[in-house]
Amino acid sequence: MTNILFVTSSPRGAASHSSRVAEQVVERLQAAAPGSMVVRRDLNREPLPHLGETLLGAFFSSPDAHSEEQRDLVALSDKLVDEVFAADVIVIAAAMINFTIPSTLKTWLDYIARSGKTFHYGEKGPEGLVKGKHVILVEAKGGIYSEGPMKIHDYQQPYLRFILGFMGMTDVEVVGVEGVAFGPEAAEKSLAAAGIRADEAARMVHEARAAA
Template sequence: MTTLLKIQSSLFEDAGQSSVLAQQFVERWQAQHEDARVISRDLATENIPHLDQTRLGALMTSEAERTPEQHEMVAFADKQIAEVQEADVLVLGIPMYNFSIPSVLKAWMDYVARAGVTFQYTAQGPEGLLKGKKAYVFITRGGFYGDDHAQTALVRQYLGFVGITDVEIIHAEGLNIGDETRDKSLAAANDRIAELLAA
């Protein structure tokens, strides 16, 4: 069974433009994959805790020596990784906040990137272990910054680092400039969704 994992990170939850675009993609994708399983995660409402010394210590403690609290912390981290491992397709909704990704998304990324599990170090450099997956990324921005912006580069680099190299990024920019600009940008993003799913 094909599994799709949708991750949204807008503080506006389902009403965020990146969340809306991601959901529109998923709904159209589901219509073509009726037997597929879809897992949805809203990082803004699920209160993903930032990785701190206590949580990192739990991950670095052997299973036999972990306290009950540490076992709970590790189980949470393992769940984030397991969902990505199980997914054949990832859909990410990412707004731009202060020129980068939302902090809740960065927190999620910190849990998913784990040495020996989702990537490994080799003599030739790091190797991602989450191979064979397709990612669709919807990035929304109030202004115009382009595909070569640091935010886009960060997303590509991170996904590639854990082994996800088949990445399609769809930008919807200029959303805060005016109604006409916003509507045109969102329409272009929806046209791109249609193209991707028709391919």
């Protein structure tokens, strides 16, 4: 049995390629390990309030001094952190929006990147505290970034890899859909390749878990 945390974030809702391919990943993981539990976080339908003064103030003050709003926001952040720790596999679907991730996904990261919980600074610098997770990252992009002149302008995958790694999640399989803005033929080709890669990533993660 696998505990899966499934995070979707595309503002394109039902039209989202990343969400659809990620759904396939989750289905394959469930098929490989019957009885698996899936916790879904649809950040597009249920966006989190942006990180602001109220929550930030709560992170850096004593719980005794918190307002009711601060208590609610900290409880929400704690719940999201708990979901991450409870998961064996985290499947994240990310659209590329203005060269990076959707703001809803950024906010989720703002809620789970918690000093003392998901990372800490020790004598040797920062250390991620979320260990032993498998992450499958499904990304969708209008342009081509895997090669060519736009490669250096991919602020989506490098950022996600870095922040996840910062919290200790270094085992990341990427399933990429790209070039969907280059016409239906290019989109179809990329989606077909992503479908194969989605199956492969789910199989690899399942086998790695079974071997552990």
